[in-house]
Amino acid sequence: MVEYQHSPVTVSGKRAVVIGGTSGIGQAIALGFAEEGADVIATSRSEEKVDETATEIEARGVETARITCDVTEPDSLEAVRETAVEELGGIDVVVASQGAISRASVQDITDEEWDFVTDVALDGVRRVTQAFAPAMDEGGSIINISSLTAQLSMANLPAYTAAKGGVEAFTRAASKELAPDIRVNAIAPGFVITPQNADTYAEGTEKRERIDERTPIGRVAEREEIVGPAIFLASDAASFVTGEVVTVDGGFSDSAF
Ligand SMILES: NC(=O)c1ccc[n+]([C@@H]2O[C@H](COP(=O)([O-])OP(=O)(O)OC[C@H]3O[C@@H](n4cnc5c(N)ncnc54)[C@H](O)[C@@H]3O)[C@@H](O)[C@H]2O)c1
Known part of the structure; x- marks a missing residue:
């Protein structure tokens, strides 16, 4: 029998990489992890944004790399993986929060628009899973950011909808192959500022009023409200949680009216 001693809902001491981690939800997760004592590398395509976010991570007293x-x-x-292994000494948590979107009807969307969204x-x-899983240690956690639209x-x-449906199906598939060492889960946010x-x-705006009215919690989310669920999935408290999608939408998706 395992005796309960203290809450394991923490990322303190873990080594994390956040892809798409210099803006929006990914940045909130990267800074939240750092605030809780994890070493974090937050990365995207922009050197300037990587540098800005790394400076904010360092200000929280933990290790990072640019x-x-x-x-x-x-x-x-693969270069990020090698940097994380060298600079942080290993990888425990990977968050895939990169995003791409294209607004076009089913009838009008072009191959280029479709490929741009699904490629990212x-x-x-x-x-991300293929690159990082081989370097992740036992107890590792991969978190893919999906969407309510899945x-x-x-x-x-x-x-976007098809890609996010694919992310959730892929999450389940990968969780079976990477068990028992690495858990793979997804977070499906609702409307997040x-x-x-x-x-x-x-x-x-009319859009905001309609969303607020339809959401039982009565408002859209702040990006920081995705951090807690990410910390849970990254932490040892979620040691038996894999292949799951955690919906974080203020009750929007199962509200009849
Ligand atoms: N904001 C919302 O309401 C909402 C709701 C549901 C799901 N999501 C999902 O959350 C995730 C984050 O979205 P966000 O709203 O924070 O957007 P965002 O644009 O602020 O963040 C996306 C990040 O991905 C990075 N990125 C884009 N293309 C990339 C590429 N080719 N390689 C590496 N990085 C790349 C961007 O530089 C940026 O850092 C996305 O997967 C998005 O689909 C967002």
Whole structure:
């Protein structure tokens, strides 16, 4: 019998890599992990944003490294893996939070638009798992950021919706192959305010009012509200949780009215 001693809901002492970690939800997760005592490398394609986020991580007294990556290029993910192993001494947690979106109808979407979205949002998730899993230690945790749209369809987002459905199916598939050493889960956020969509969801807009009204918690989420579920999935408290999708949507998706 295992005796309960203290809450294992912590990432303190873990070594994490956050892909798409210099903006939006990924950045909130990277800074939240650092705040809780994890060493964190937050990466994206922009050298300037990598540097800014690394400076914020360092200010929290933990280790980091500065490296860019593009999830459409497997070599760049491998370079991040090597940097994490060298600079942090290993990898316990990987978060795939990179994003790409294209608004077009099913009828009008072009091959280029479809491929752009799925290359980043779905193939990118696969490449992240392929690149990092071989270097992850026992007790490792991969967290893929999906979306409510994987379960609830929306007009004019066919590639994004299909990619996120694929992310959830891939998460389940990978969780079977990587067990028992590495757990693979997804978080499906609902409507979250990030710098990119702050105008779309601005208070007073019709869209914002409709979302607030339909959401049992009565509002859209702040990006920091995705951090707690990520800490749980990354932590040893989730040691028996794998292949799951944690929906973080204020009750939106199962609210009848
Ligand atoms: N904001 C929301 O309401 C919401 C809701 C559900 C799901 N999501 C998902 O959350 C994740 C983060 O989205 P966000 O809203 O924080 O957006 P964001 O644009 O702020 O963050 C996306 C990050 O991905 C990086 N990125 C884009 N293409 C990349 C590439 N080829 N290689 C490496 N990095 C790349 C960007 O530089 C950025 O750092 C995405 O997967 C998105 O689909 C967001």
